[in-house]
Amino acid sequence: MSGSPSLARPGPVWRYGRPALVLLLAGLAVGVPLWLVAVTSAKPQAEAIRPNLDPPRQWQPGSNYADAVSQGEMLRGFLNSLLVVVPSVVLVLILGAGAAWVFARRKSKLVSAAYALCISGLLLPPAVITIVMELRQLGLAGTRPGLIAVYTGMYLSTAVFFMTGFIRAIPAELEEAARMDGAKPARIFLRIILPLLRPVIATAAIMVMLYAWSDMFYAFFVLGGGDAATLPLNLYQVASAQLYLNNWHLVFAYVVVMSLPMVAVFLVGQRKIVSGITSGAVK
Amino acid sequence: MADTVIRTRRKQRAAPAQGRGRGGPRRPGRLPRAAVHHPWWFALPAIAVFTAFFLTPNLLNFFYPFTDWSSYHPGISFTGLDNFRTIADDGSLLRAIRTTLLYALLAALFQNGFGLVLALLLEDDTRFNRIFRAVFFLPVLISALATGYVFQALLDQDGAVNSVLGTDVPWLGSTTWTLVVVTVIHGWKWMGLAMLIYLAGLKGIPGDMLEAARMDGAGPWRTFWSVRRPMLAPAVTFNVTTALIGSMNTFDIVQATTGGGPAAATEVFNIYMFRIFGQGLYAQASAMSLVLFLIVVAIAIPLVIGLRRREQML
Numbered sequence: 001m002s003g004s005p006s007l008a009r010p011g012p013v014w015r016y017g018r019p020a021l022v023l024l025l026a027g028l029a030v031g032v033p034l035w036l037v038a039v040t041s042a043k044p045q046a047e048a049i050r051p052n053l054d055p056p057r058q059w060q061p062g063s064n065y066a067d068a069v070s071q072g073e074m075l076r077g078f079l080n081s082l083l084v085v086v087p088s089v090v091l092v093l094i095l096g097a098g099a100a101w102v103f104a105r106r107k108s109k110l111v112s113a114a115y116a117l118c119i120s121g122l123l124l125p126p127a128v129i130t131i132v133m134e135l136r137q138l139g140l141a142g143t144r145p146g147l148i149a150v151y152t153g154m155y156l157s158t159a160v161f162f163m164t165g166f167i168r169a170i171p172a173e174l175e176e177a178a179r180m181d182g183a184k185p186a187r188i189f190l191r192i193i194l195p196l197l198r199p200v201i202a203t204a205a206i207m208v209m210l211y212a213w214s215d216m217f218y219a220f221f222v223l224g225g226g227d228a229a230t231l232p233l234n235l236y237q238v239a240s241a242q243l244y245l246n247n248w249h250l251v252f253a254y255v256v257v258m259s260l261p262m263v264a265v266f267l268v269g270q271r272k273i274v275s276g277i278t279s280g281a282v283k
Numbered sequence: 284m285a286d287t288v289i290r291t292r293r294k295q296r297a298a299p300a301q302g303r304g305r306g307g308p309r310r311p312g313r314l315p316r317a318a319v320h321h322p323w324w325f326a327l328p329a330i331a332v333f334t335a336f337f338l339t340p341n342l343l344n345f346f347y348p349f350t351d352w353s354s355y356h357p358g359i360s361f362t363g364l365d366n367f368r369t370i371a372d373d374g375s376l377l378r379a380i381r382t383t384l385l386y387a388l389l390a391a392l393f394q395n396g397f398g399l400v401l402a403l404l405l406e407d408d409t410r411f412n413r414i415f416r417a418v419f420f421l422p423v424l425i426s427a428l429a430t431g432y433v434f435q436a437l438l439d440q441d442g443a444v445n446s447v448l449g450t451d452v453p454w455l456g457s458t459t460w461t462l463v464v465v466t467v468i469h470g471w472k473w474m475g476l477a478m479l480i481y482l483a484g485l486k487g488i489p490g491d492m493l494e495a496a497r498m499d500g501a502g503p504w505r506t507f508w509s510v511r512r513p514m515l516a517p518a519v520t521f522n523v524t525t526a527l528i529g530s531m532n533t534f535d536i537v538q539a540t541t542g543g544g545p546a547a548a549t550e551v552f553n554i555y556m557f558r559i560f561g562q563g564l565y566a567q568a569s570a571m572s573l574v575l576f577l578i579v580v581a582i583a584i585p586l587v588i589g590l591r592r593r594e595q596m597l
Contacts, residue, residue, distance in 0.1 A: 014503075019411060022404055026418050029471065033433050034421070036443055040436065051436035052443045091332070099329035105321040114330060121337050123583040125532045125576055128553075129560060129569040130343035131336070133352070153336030156329055175320070185322055214426030217534040217553065221560070232428050232535075239432055239539070248436060255429040262424040270417065274479055 041065075041252035048249040061253075068238075068253040076227070077234035078257070084144050084219075084230055085212045088151035092208050093201055095152070096159030101193055103160065104167035105175075115164065121157030126150070128221050135222060147222045147230075151212045159204045162276075166200040167193065203276025206269055210262055231258050341576065348570035354563030366570040375547075375555060379571065380578065383531055383551045386466055390533070391526035393470025398477025398522065399515075403507075405478070406485050416482070420475035427472060431539020434468045438540070455541050458548040465549055469536050473529075477522050484518030485511065524586050531579055 032053070040048050042061040068074045103115040131150055132141060140146030170193070178188050194201075216232035223229055225237065235254045238247065266273060348366050352359045370376040401419050405412040422430065437443045438454035445451055454464050488511060496506045534553035537543060543550035543558065550558075552575040560568040 018404060022411075022415050025401075025404075026415055030418055030421055032443075033437065036436060037433055050441050050446070051439070052446045095329035095332060098325035102321045102323065102326040106317045108317070114326065117338070118330060118333055121333065123528055123579065123587065124337075124341065125572075125579050126337060127340040127344035127569075127572055127576065129556060129565060129572045130340040130347055132560075133347065133565070134336075134340055134343060149332065149336045152332050156333050156337070160329065179320065185320060185325070188320075189325065210424065214428070214535075216426070216428045216538075217557070220557070232426055235426075235428060235432075236538075251432055252436075255425070255432060258429055259425045262426075263421070266417075266420070266424050 037252050037255050040248055041256050043249050045247065045249050048252075049246045051248050064249045064253045065257070068250050068257070072238045072250055072254060073229070073234055074231075074254065074257060077229060077231040080144070080228055081213060081230040081232075084147050084151070084228075085209060087148045088155070088212050089205050089208050091148065091152045092155050092159045093205055096156055096163055096204065097194060097197055097201070098189070099156075100160050100163030100167055101189060104164045105172065115160070119157045119161045119164075121154060122161055126154050126218070128218060131218075132221050142223055142226060142228065144228050147219060147228075150218055150222055151208075151215075154218070155208045155211060158207060162200050162204055163197060166197060170196055199272060199276060202269060202272040206265060206273050206276075209265065213258075213262060344569060344573050344576060347566055348573045350566050352566040352569070354565065362566075366567045369567060370570060375550075376571070376574065378547060379550060379552050379555050380574070382462065382549060383575070383578075385462060386469075386533060386537075386549075386551050387527050387530045389463060389466035390469040390473075390530035391523050393467050394473045394477050394526045394530075395519070395522050397470050397474035399481050401474060401478040402481035402485060406482065416475075416478065419478060422472050423475040425472075427535035428539050430468065430472045431536045434536075435540050438464065456545050458546050461541060461545060462549050465537055465540055466530075468540060469530060469533065472536065473526070477526070480518050480522055481515065484515045488514045520590050524583075524590060527586070528579060528583055531575070531582075 036051060036053060039053070039056055040051050041064055042059055043056040043064075044058050044060050047056060047058065065074075099118060103111060103118070135141040135146045135150075138146075140149065174192055174196075175188050178192055183191070214232060216230075216236050219230050219233045220236070223233060225233065229237070231254075235251070235258060238254055239251045241247065347359075349361060349363060350359045351362045351365070367376075401416075405416050405419075425433075435442070435455065439445075440451065440453050440456060442454075444454065455461050457464075492510060492514075493506060496510045501509065531551075532553065533551055534557065537549050537551055537554055538557070541549045543554040552571055556568045556571050556575075559571070
């Protein structure tokens with residue numbers, strides 16, 4: 001194998017045509033939508049009523065974002081999103097890692113059954129309507145803990161699945177050595193398993209963060225607006241008022257603010273995300 | 284493997300939390316090794332949360348559709364199949380099934396088509412390609428709701444695309460073609476993820492296999508068709524399965540672009556549930572949710588079994 005595998009016999013057309021095609025596709029498919037978001041979020045309302053690709057004649061991103069903060073409750077939404085997403089991610093990782101350790105190491109019918117049950121959420125759709133009913137009975141409807149519980153339940157399967165596969169690949173001898181030295185399960189878990197799990201924890205954290213940060217559907221059913229509304233829910237409300245208020249400039253200011261944290265997370269953890277996603281999919 | 288002997292003393296500390304020891308006959312005073320080394324209580328919190336907030340609602344979903352639970356009266360009483368009769372009679376059940384299945388098929392097709400083309404274009408590990416892989420991954424990072432609004436602004440009849448092209452196409456206003464447009468947007472949103480998985484699949488093809496094909500005089504197309512395509516099969520199966528199942532649960536993109544319209548032409552299950560729940564007809568929404576559950580199970584089980592079988596064959 002010499003270097004990277006390349007297409008057999010790349011002709012001159014392909015050698016120059018391929019980068020050109022990539023540039024063209026990137027420009028049309030990703031560049032145009034991003035450009036629209038960027039320019040519209042910087043336009044005054046009158047210019048943004050009919051969204052187009054023209055650069056803003058009057059450049060006023062600052063006042064749009066200020067409006068989104070004052071009219072669209074952007075800061076509150078941002079805080080609410082953090083208060084829901086961070087605990088959900090932490091819970092999914094801690095609970096998922098503990099369960100994955102047991103599922104990966106023990107072999108019995110009961111363990112396999114519990115594992116199968118716990119990863120069933122990978123395929124099954126969450127029953128969103130009856131979740132509302134259950135949360136009402138528990139007194140958790142419309143609250144952040146309620147939404148945290150729902151997200152944790154929904155994304156546990158993903159974490160358990162990825163982590164179990166990962167732990168199975170860790171040699172059991174590592175644990176045995178520590179056990180010989182008298183370490184108890186809790187210590188072995190904290191000192192040996194968790195540190196080794198770091199790569200898969202990073203991947204799972206980023207995936208759960210991405211899903212929960214973007215979610216509006218479940219947040220709507222659980223929170224239904226109100227003071228605990230998350231960013232996507234706020235965006236939905238701002239955009240639903242769009243018909244009457246023509247506030248595309250606010251909608252796009254929201255889109256920018258909502259997307260930037262995830263782009264930042266991606267830029268920081270790019271390599272881990274890529275290797276994590278692909279190793280889970282293609283074994 | 285070293286045989287670790289577990290003394291009774293140590294066992295007694297683990298026993299109260301652990302409960303019953305399993306695994307066949309054993310001498311009194313001893314627990315099976317697994318129970319001590321990897322005690323159940325590590326898994327119990329996850330199992331408890333998952334059962335309480337994922338499985339229980341799904342079980343309740345087999346009860347509430349047969350009641351008259353709604354926002355119009357406080358009590359809940361059993362009404363049999365009334366809700367199912369209602370959604371079947373007003374045509375919304377069949378329409379939701381047809382729309383959702385069509386959506387899932389088209390979305391899986393576009394997501395995988397785009398992803399595969401991108402993976403083949405960006406296969407070599409050059410700096411240029413790495414940068415553009417990140418560029419095409421950007422849509423995955425933007426929330427589906429935001430994606431929907433961006434495309435609404437682009438595709439509205441007086442939106443950006445029509446104004447650039449000088450056309451007047453109702454991209455989001457056709458009862459026939461809008462579903463296709465929305466699934467293309469879905470494919471756009473997730474193509475970066477499919478691309479990554481196809482890239483990993485392509486990387487897994489041994490270089491000497493491609494070399495051998497080249498020696499035998501196979502051109503790029505022949506190499507793709509006869510060597511790479513079969514070797515990509517696991518990645519294809521994984522991508523298609525996740526895309527199919529994931530897109531049956533779609534909501535945000537549809538809500539943000541069309542809201543289910545025009546004339547309910549894009550009203551998938553979740554849009555219907557969202558709308559009916561908003562009207563306070565909770566049991567009816569729950570009935571639709573149950574049908575979605577059953578359809579996903581009916582599609583997922585054969586897919587997963589097929590996937591497993593193919594994995595064992597490889």
